[in-house]
Amino acid sequence: MNEPIKTVKCVVWDLDNTLWKGTLLEDSEVFLLDQVRPVLAELDARGVLHAVSSKNDHDLAWARLQALGIAEYFVLARIGWGPKSKSIQDIADRLNFAYDTIAFVDDQQVERAEVAFHLPQVRCYPAERLPELPALPEFIPRTVTVDSRQRRQMYQANLQREAEQEAFTGPSEEFLRSLNLVMRIGRASEKDLSRVEELTLRTSQMNATGVYYSDGDLRAMLNDPRHEVLTVTMSDRFGPHGAVGVVLLEHNPAVWHLKLLATSCRVVSFGAGTVVLNWLIGSAAVAGAHLVADFRPTSRNRIMEIAYRFAGLTDEPCGCLTRLRPAHDADTQRLHLTPEERPLPATMRLEAPRPAVT
Numbered sequence: 001m002n003e004p005i006k007t008v009k010c011v012v013w014d015l016d017n018t019l020w021k022g023t024l025l026e027d028s029e030v031f032l033l034d035q036v037r038p039v040l041a042e043l044d045a046r047g048v049l050h051a052v053s054s055k056n057d058h059d060l061a062w063a064r065l066q067a068l069g070i071a072e073y074f075v076l077a078r079i080g081w082g083p084k085s086k087s088i089q090d091i092a093d094r095l096n097f098a099y100d101t102i103a104f105v106d107d108q109q110v111e112r113a114e115v116a117f118h119l120p121q122v123r124c125y126p127a128e129r130l131p132e133l134p135a136l137p138e139f140i141p142r143t144v145t146v147d148s149r150q151r152r153q154m155y156q157a158n159l160q161r162e163a164e165q166e167a168f169t170g171p172s173e174e175f176l177r178s179l180n181l182v183m184r185i186g187r188a189s190e191k192d193l194s195r196v197e198e199l200t201l202r203t204s205q206m207n208a209t210g211v212y213y214s215d216g217d218l219r220a221m222l223n224d225p226r227h228e229v230l231t232v233t234m235s236d237r238f239g240p241h242g243a244v245g246v247v248l249l250e251h252n253p254a255v256w257h258l259k260l261l262a263t264s265c266r267v268v269s270f271g272a273g274t275v276v277l278n279w280l281i282g283s284a285a286v287a288g289a290h291l292v293a294d295f296r297p298t299s300r301n302r303i304m305e306i307a308y309r310f311a312g313l314t315d316e317p318c319g320c321l322t323r324l325r326p327a328h329d330a331d332t333q334r335l336h337l338t339p340e341e342r343p344l345p346a347t348m349r350l351e352a353p354r355p356a357v358t
């Protein structure tokens with residue numbers, strides 16, 4: 001089988017004679033090339049980010065992007081006189097993207113060669129291929145979710161948040177409070193399924209079982225009254241974090257079975273996993289049910305076991321365990337807790353209904 005094509009997550013664009021016709025510092029006027037706006041918009045809607053690497057006067061070039069009405073598309077711009085390989089490296093690092101998820105478009109062969117030499121994993125395209133980029137397989141993500149469409153805003157918000165955090169000198173809890181974090185936990189709808197599936201795929205460190213649930217599996221659980229599929233989203237004063245967690249729960253009158261908790265690595269520093277877990281424990285307490293969580297160790301999810309143990313889940317035996325269907329495989333551990341009400345989180349506002357009790 002062929003290796004699947006790695007999807008491009010960010011396109012880095014040259015300006016002169018790539019996005020616009022003309023050389024800003026030499027020509028009296030530059031014009032946006034025909035296909036530029038639709039190509040930027042189409043890739044943006046798919047969740048592919050855009051950035052700029054240009055040898056130009058920074059303020060002048062940025063002002064021109066604004067005047068042309070396309071500046072908002074770019075999450076980062078490196079406009080100056082240094083080598084382009086350096087600015088692309090910088091952009092990839094800021095976004096925390098691997099080089100093999102970056103594309104570079106430039107009309108100058110010497111610039112593409114410089115980038116290809118220093119960063120061989122970056123895919124380089126000549127400017128004249130711009131109109132065909134959206135049709136290339138590497139620019140077509142496997143899934144396009146609600147979050148793909150707001151990915152640019154999420155990254156822009158995150159860059160602002162990081163800048164503010166670097167400048168913040170007080171204790172970290174105080175910084176968290178200053179963000180006005182809001183977490184929403186709610187029942188997944190059909191249109192949430194793709195983002196839930198994507199989360200179970202991507203959250204290798206914070207996935208309690210390492211089990212991947214397909215769209216079909218999730219759809220079956222949505223339609224099964226014994227199961228509850230919950231999505232966790234977060235936002236703060238900088239903007240949305242998008243979907244950051246998923247909870248799969250099977251209800252028994254006497255015991256709630258947490259089959260999966262997965263949270264995004266992006267929100268680990270906000271203690272998101274613990275907030276979800278405490279909310280679940282408090283809800284089970286109100287319902288008078290015990291809580292059992294599946295944990296299956298993988299090479300990467302030790303942090304999730306720590307979160308479970310820290311929340312008070314243990315290996316203690318309990319009669320309720322016999323009410324559960326047997327685990328899929330021998331590696332799955334069942335951690336147990338007799339729940340009590342938990343205090344509300346101190347660093348964020350929680351908007352969550354109590355899960356339905358059957």
Ligand SMILES: [Zn+2]
Pocket residue numbers: 255290291318319320321336337
């Ligand atoms: Zn029990």
